[in-house]
Amino acid sequence: MPCALLPPARLSLAALILLAACGASPAPAFFGATRHDVQIDGRAFTVFRKENRVEVIRLGYARPAEREAIPEQMLRAVAKATGCTPVEASFQGDSGERRGRIRC
Structure with a gap:
């Protein structure tokens, strides 16, 4: 069935499934960065x-x-991902994504 013929609820569900399959992608400044996937208190995070x-x-x-x-x-x-100490004051962002520095 073509997407144009899908009811809005099914189209929304299909879009969510596709987005979930993508996973986390780094910002352009972090292209080529080392990726680490970790769990903290049952919540999943990706660290670049x-x-x-x-x-x-x-x-x-x-x-x-x-x-x-x-x-x-x-x-x-x-x-946990880096084995280094995050420099807390350097972190900026929100509850979905933050960037900052570490000290090793």
Whole structure:
């Protein structure tokens, strides 16, 4: 059945499935970076490391009530993935994606 003939609900579901299959992709500044997939408190994160810079991406949905804890979980994900100390003050972003520096 062509996409144009799919009901909106089915089309939306198909789009979500395709997006979920893509996984996390780095920002252009992190192309060629080393990728690490880690779990913190049951939540999945992908960490891209390029020298002393990192990008951390939360995978999956987080309800608004859960988002307050995510920045700290992201820092723990960076530490677990790299074995280095995240420079907390350098991190910028939101509960879905943050970038910052590490100290090894």
